[in-house]
Amino acid sequence: MPLTLTSPAFNDRSTIPAKHTCDGAGVSPPLAFLDVPRTATSLALICDDPDAPRGPFVHWVLYDLATDVKQLPEAVPTFEVLRELGGARQGQNDYGRIGWGSPCPPPGAPHRYVFTLYALDATLGLKGGPTQADVARAMEGHVLARTTLTGMFGRAPR
Secondary structure: OOOEEEOOOOOOOEEOOHHHOOOOOOOOOOEEEEOOOOOOOEEEEEEEEOOOOOOOEEEEEEEEEEOOOOEEOOOOOOOOEEHHHOOEEEOEOOOOOEOOOOOOOOOOOOEEEEEEEEEEOOOOOOOOOOOHHHHHHHHOOOEEEEEEEEEEEOOOOO
């Protein structure tokens, strides 16, 4: 079975509920992981908006998540170290903050928010709120499997 990423909050290519965006509470959505490879040592999760006006915009960087963690709850705290998730770590989003940064596109067509889950054969061990680029460099040569879940969100023109 291939690595799978799902959410009880939205289906692939469907609308992300407002509570997970800047039009609501802005909390991270719950996510679930299935069929993590047995040889994986850790998981990493990146969420970005490839439709942002100035190019891809990173909304979430999470890494060093233990493979026995099968889900992320709604409203993951915006701390660098997530003790309640086995010491998983979060990096810096493109808002310049640690953890989940909720979607808040300009008014117009809906944007895609691509959650990419990586199964890795190593723990990255990065500290100090690394960026998506830092995590991507550290993952090179260590990705065993990856999968995506895409949510949609747009804001009406004013």
